[in-house]
Amino acid sequence: MGKRKQRDLGLDRAIDRRDFLNGVAIGAAALSSGLAHAAPAPAGAPQDQPGYYPPLLHGLRGSHPGSFEMAHSLRDGTFWDHAEKPEDDAAVYDLVIAGGGISGLSAAHFFRAAKPNARILILENHDDFGGHAKRNEYQLNGRVELMNGGTMLIDSPHPYSKVAQGLIEELGIDPVALAKKCNRREIYKGLAPATFFDKETFGADRLVVGRERVDEEGGTIPWPEFLAKAPLDAKTRADILRVQEGTGDSMPGLTSAQKKDKLSRMSYLVYLRDYLKCGPKALAFYQTITHDEWGTAIDAEPALDCWGFGLPGFKGLKLERGSIARMGYTAAGYEDEGSPTFHFPDGNATIARLLVRNLIPEAIPGHTAEDIVTARADYSKLDRSGAPIRIRLSSTVVGARNMGAVKSPKGVEIAYARGGRVYRAHAANCILACWNMMIPYLCPELPETQKNALHQLVKVPLVYTGVAIRNWRAFHRLGVAGISAPGSYWSGTRLNWPVDVGKYTSVRSPDDPILLFMVHVPLTPGMPERDQHRMGRMQLLGTPFSTYETKIRDQLNRMLAGGGFDSARDILAITVNRWPHGYAYEFNPLFDDFSIPPEKRANVVGRQRFGRIAIANSDSGAAAYTDSAIDQAHRAVNELLAA
Ligand SMILES: Cc1cc2nc3c(=O)[nH]c(=O)nc-3n(C[C@H](O)[C@H](O)[C@H](O)COP(=O)(O)OP(=O)(O)OC[C@H]3O[C@@H](n4cnc5c(N)ncnc54)[C@H](O)[C@@H]3O)c2cc1C
Numbered sequence: 001m002g003k004r005k006q007r008d009l010g011l012d013r014a015i016d017r018r019d020f021l022n023g024v025a026i027g028a029a030a031l032s033s034g035l036a037h038a039a040p041a042p043a044g045a046p047q048d049q050p051g052y053y054p055p056l057l058h059g060l061r062g063s064h065p066g067s068f069e070m071a072h073s074l075r076d077g078t079f080w081d082h083a084e085k086p087e088d089d090a091a092v093y094d095l096v097i098a099g100g101g102i103s104g105l106s107a108a109h110f111f112r113a114a115k116p117n118a119r120i121l122i123l124e125n126h127d128d129f130g131g132h133a134k135r136n137e138y139q140l141n142g143r144v145e146l147m148n149g150g151t152m153l154i155d156s157p158h159p160y161s162k163v164a165q166g167l168i169e170e171l172g173i174d175p176v177a178l179a180k181k182c183n184r185r186e187i188y189k190g191l192a193p194a195t196f197f198d199k200e201t202f203g204a205d206r207l208v209v210g211r212e213r214v215d216e217e218g219g220t221i222p223w224p225e226f227l228a229k230a231p232l233d234a235k236t237r238a239d240i241l242r243v244q245e246g247t248g249d250s251m252p253g254l255t256s257a258q259k260k261d262k263l264s265r266m267s268y269l270v271y272l273r274d275y276l277k278c279g280p281k282a283l284a285f286y287q288t289i290t291h292d293e294w295g296t297a298i299d300a301e302p303a304l305d306c307w308g309f310g311l312p313g314f315k316g317l318k319l320e321r322g323s324i325a326r327m328g329y330t331a332a333g334y335e336d337e338g339s340p341t342f343h344f345p346d347g348n349a350t351i352a353r354l355l356v357r358n359l360i361p362e363a364i365p366g367h368t369a370e371d372i373v374t375a376r377a378d379y380s381k382l383d384r385s386g387a388p389i390r391i392r393l394s395s396t397v398v399g400a401r402n403m404g405a406v407k408s409p410k411g412v413e414i415a416y417a418r419g420g421r422v423y424r425a426h427a428a429n430c431i432l433a434c435w436n437m438m439i440p441y442l443c444p445e446l447p448e449t450q451k452n453a454l455h456q457l458v459k460v461p462l463v464y465t466g467v468a469i470r471n472w473r474a475f476h477r478l479g480v481a482g483i484s485a486p487g488s489y490w491s492g493t494r495l496n497w498p499v500d501v502g503k504y505t506s507v508r509s510p511d512d513p514i515l516l517f518m519v520h521v522p523l524t525p526g527m528p529e530r531d532q533h534r535m536g537r538m539q540l541l542g543t544p545f546s547t548y549e550t551k552i553r554d555q556l557n558r559m560l561a562g563g564g565f566d567s568a569r570d571i572l573a574i575t576v577n578r579w580p581h582g583y584a585y586e587f588n589p590l591f592d593d594f595s596i597p598p599e600k601r602a603n604v605v606g607r608q609r610f611g612r613i614a615i616a617n618s619d620s621g622a623a624a625y626t627d628s629a630i631d632q633a634h635r636a637v638n639e640l641l642a643a
Pocket of ligand 1 (some may be wrong): 071098099100101102103104123124125126130131132133147150151152154155156348395396397398433434435438462463464579581582583584616618619624625626627629631643
């Protein structure tokens with residue numbers, strides 16, 4: 001890109017884009033020189049230093065530089081070539097947990113409930129706790145503005161189990177009451193959904209206001225009027241109209257159950273192409289409609305899931321809820337009643353923070369699920385010597401081994417890397433609440449069948465980005481609150497969800513700064529789902545921040561040009577939450593064998609207790625939701641208690 005274009009996009013502007021607490025420099029140094037030669041950790045860990053407050057960091061977050069290099073060198077078999085002799089951790093624990101996400105924190109909660117005097121150590125490889133449930137915080141014109149860096153909201157296709165519901169109640173969360181009291185949708189009254197057609201896919205850059213493919217906010221103009229404004233030919237318009245409003249039965253003569261059975265075996269792409277007769281441009285319009293929900297595109301998502309989730313194109317089939325497709329497959333769970341939904345301003349990071357406050361009350365002030373939203377965590381309280389529960393950040397577990405025979409172990413030895421050194425902790429029990437696909441590298445002694453099963457739990461990569469902008473007049477001028485962009489890098493962009501909780505209030509005036517939320521899912525359509533995720537993960541890790549930034553600036557300029565938006569002038573800060581290991585893998589009838597009974601599926605085979613080591617994380621529930629993270633923690637704790 002020429003210097004002039006760079007200037008036009010504002011790439012030379014001084015904005016808040018750098019992650020300098022535990023960022024590129026540290027990660028790169030550790031990588032290039034190997035562990036043995038890495039600089040020794042400064043006296044006192046970073047999390048104990050005054051001012052340590054990762055939610056305020058911008059730039060490349062999510063799996064930030066410095067968080068994954070040790071794990072990758074373990075995977076590549078090079079870690080121990082460079083590692084120094086492990087130093088012994090002075091304390092001995094009742095439980096060591098790998099992973100400080102909602103599952104790891106819940107495991108600590110359940111274990112302590114059973115053993116109130118338990119000494120528990122949680123080791124987390126990122127510089128912040130919460131796992132995917134991460135808080136992004138911005139100071140904009142003296143106001144605090146929050147966004148979720150990952151896990152967005154309380155929401156599940158299934159009702160929360162008694163255990164998960166019980167935990168969120170214990171934390172003081174009542175999603176139904178909170179939604180009634182706190183949602184402020186009226187702030188965006190008069191703003192409509194919109195679709196951005198890009199010239200590379202549709203021949204012309206054009207923002208068409210009034211509709212997007214899934215009109216969550218409600219379309220404001222009829223589909224024919226919307227389509228007439230789009231840069232689409234007559235055949236494509238007719239195709240899209242048929243999908244959105246058609247009532248003809250494309251599977252005549254079949255019962256509802258037979259139709260559902262068929263739909264569970266074909267992708268949404270095949271359904272749109274072969275049954276609703278969509279041409280290539282209409283398919284391009286729908287290509288990314290499944291990104292947000294499943295981290296897949298329409299080629300890899302069963303049509304039945306899309307029906308269950310409420311995507312368009314199924315009116316004429318008259319499918320009945322509850323009539324089961326083959327082998328009990330129920331549209332990715334969406335035929336269940338579902339859970340109540342509520343979005344805290346920092347997403348489910350509030351759940352993680354409530355858990356931390358519950359475990360270590362002095363780390364976060366306050367008493368309620370509302371006051372916690374604006375409470376500032378004191379990270380120096382997380383890992384205090386002698387405290388019963390400790391959370392140690394920037395610590396990558398690199399080994400977990402039963403001491404003695406697996407049938408009657410004397411305890412577990414856990415090795416972890418931190419600040420260029422390797423440490424060894426000893427505990428009576430260990431829970432691996434980390435990403436399950438990594439466990440074979442941590443526990444090479446596991447049976448081969450279990451390791452093979454764990455390798456199958458390939459996580460779904462995706463990127464959630466927050467962009468702070470000077471004001472949202474451009475959105476007001478255009479009359480839009482959210483834009484879906486079927487052919488563009490960022491497939492969705494919207495104004496931060498308006499919600500007032502406790503002392504936190506969402507921005508009211510379009511003249512004030514606000515956050516934009518943008519989503520990108522890296523996919524290679526046409527390949528098997530797991531391979532797409534493996535490729536996507538490499539793609540995300542190989543993309544420098546400057547590329548994400550360029551794509552943000554370019555796309556915002558193109559989408560919002562009609563409202564007078566200027567990326568060079570209007571962008572204040574960018575946070576790219578890159579999750580190469582994102583959603584837990586959910587079995588997919590297009591790629592997985594559903595004749596395998598649930599108890600023999602990879603997540604169940606993979607999560608078997610091994611001596612005093614138990615396995616949690618939403619991966620072990622094969623469901624990418626917070627309730628699964630909690631349920632699996634509960635199961636893992638009970639397995640250890642019963643053993
Ligand atoms: C972008 C995104 C959006 C999502 N949105 C929603 C949503 O709206 N609602 C919902 O219910 N769910 C959502 N999810 C799913 C989310 O994964 C779960 O809800 C839940 O937060 C998972 O918690 P967990 O503890 O099982 O896993 P994680 O949050 O992944 O926590 C596991 C932790 O273990 C750490 N770890 C891994 N290896 C090691 C190691 N060797 N040593 C130490 N630590 C290690 C990881 O870095 C991570 O911090 C979303 C996920 C993503 C990625």
